Amino acid sequence: MTRAHTTAQLFSRWIHGKPKNTQLAYERDIRHFAAFLSQASPQQVTLNDLDLHALSLDDLQLFMDYMESKGLAPSTRNRRMSAIKSFLGFAHKVGYITVNVGVAMELLSLENRLAERILSETQVTMMIALESGQRDKLLLKTLYYTGARVSEVCNLIWRDVHPNRDSGQISLFGKGGKGRVVRIPASLYQELEQFRANASIDAPVFPSQKGNKGLQRDRIHEIVRAAGERIGIKGVSPHWLRHAHASHSLERNAPIHLVQQTLGHSSIATTSKYLHAKPNDSSGMYLPS
The missing domain is CATH 1.10.443.10 (Intergrase catalytic core)
Known part of the structure; x- marks a missing residue:
């Protein structure tokens, strides 16, 4: 269980102990998702604008579609979605949410395009x-x-x-x-x-x-x-x-x-x-x- 009462507090616990660059990368990815849901720019939202309790699988799928429409590379889409899925998994594990909608969200199957x-x-x-x-x-x-x-x-x-x-x-x-x-x-x-x-x-x-x-x-x-x-x-x-x-x-x-x-x-x-x-x-x- 966790004593976190807000998304920002929960996020802080999730990234605790991770390297600084990893923390910043995760925050950018989560903020992009929050911005999409709020129809704002990432600079205009905070982590607390993301209500994990109200999320649905549709939200995740629509975000993937949105990223594709913006021309983002499949690897970038997968990276952002992986961060979201990992955060939701942590939220569910510590009891912050009762249902983890991220479990049902599949990542793109990427060919080796190196x-x-x-x-x-x-x-x-x-x-x-x-x-x-x-x-x-x-x-x-x-x-x-x-x-x-x-x-x-x-x-x-x-x-x-x-x-x-x-x-x-x-x-x-x-x-x-x-x-x-x-x-x-x-x-x-x-x-x-x-x-x-x-x-x-x-x-x-x-x-x-x-x-x-x-x-x-x-x-x-x-x-x-x-x-x-x-x-x-x-x-x-x-x-x-x-x-x-x-x-x-x-x-x-x-x-x-x-x-x-x-x-x-x-x-x-x-x-x-x-x-x-x-x-x-x-x-x-x-x-x-």
Whole structure:
């Protein structure tokens, strides 16, 4: 049983102990659902606008239809619905609701479309070359050469960027606060240092227009999407550059365990999805520079 009396209180108990990025992701997904039901924007609603007691299976199915009408990718629709189903499951488990309508809601059956989201080396090179802004060009390069997740790049500060013999290295902090160090080509390290100028070690590597804060994930998505559209590809996301890093480095004979370490995969089975060729440096060192 729970002493929670509101949806927000229940949500707080549900995410307790989860990594910060996971908490934020779950809140975004639940707020999108609340916004749909309230016919408002996610910024205009609170978690308490979502009445779990009044939910029906129809609400869940209509939300899935709505997301499809907005052109959201099947994986995005499934992710949001998975968050809702998990939250409802928790609410039922602790006795906050008596009926869990999420049990009857099935997720979409997804085909393995990973290959469709892997850019070629030429496409990545063109995306970078056609980006005119220095910050955004370096952002694209960093995403590609490190294989970093968006959240990891959002949090980058200059303290995380160091020389490493004849190249450079970047410290990334991923899921669950796990850290890893990724080597980058000397050319990228030198460009980053030139871009840094006199910025302090605690300043963001990729500052927003205000300068004192790093780029937010939505803005990074916009930058990458625009770079993809310049070469005629719609829907490119930062994760596509992560996919490209894995695929290209494996094709260039980077050891699979090295790619696993560089990307921060907990299981080598995840990395194996990118194998297109044969499977001590980070794998970014195998990419063209």
